[in-house]
Amino acid sequence: MITGRATTYVWDHYQNVSGLELKGIEKQSQVGFITIMEYHRFCTVGSFYKNPIHPVWVIGSDTHLTVLFSDEIRLVSPETKSEQARRVFKSFDPDGNNFISTDKLQEVLEALELVSEAEYVDIMKKKLDSESLGIILLNGFMDEFFPKEETSTPDMFTLVHYNGLAQSNISKQVQYHIGSAILLESDIKSICESNPMLTVLQTKWASIEVNWCDGVNPSLN
DSSP states (O other): OOSSSOOSOOSBSEEEETTEEEEOBOSOOSSEEEEHHHHTTSOOOOHHHHSOSSSEEEEEOSSOEEEEEOSOGGGGSOOOHHHHHHHHHHHTOTTOOSEEEGGGHHHHHHHTTOOOOHHHHHHHHHHHTTTOOSEEEHHHHHHHHOSSOOOOSOSEEEEEEEOOOGGGSTTSSOOEEEEEEEEOSOOOOOOOTTOHHHHHHTTTSTTEEEEETTSSOOOOO
């Protein structure tokens, strides 16, 4: 529906699951997609959907689809080297644990077109997994290879949410909800299951906080 091409999964390209090659979407979409189901670990939404060509996202709840958009074009500007690195790293971390198996380091470096000779990789494995736990943390990887992490996303921007069901709005009329968003410096999420809107936005912007103009969180259902 969103890309005009049928795919079963919402991740980027292919993922190998128990020996099966499962196909996601092939390229960046015109309109994006995020879903509360990712928070519940029912799916993994890829970078192509989270970073569409236009700053418009379809939001999926467990019962309904709504729309989120912004006039801030920098929300979908081309990704920086560090943003690309995070995306590639997370493609080897399908469970969203923010770490990969140490054995995957060479594949990650190859995917990023960084130095990946065996001798160098062995040195970096010992440095990034100094306690021989068998894992490499995302933060440690980024600090080593992208210490001056840049970002193309502004710290503050406006979001607009549209829910086409009248009964889902406080006024019982279809309306637009405008919110002022800010990205906090900390990566720690303020988990609040009573606020599904914030929860789903954090699958796209991990440190986001939003103040909605009417003081009411828009409904996803």
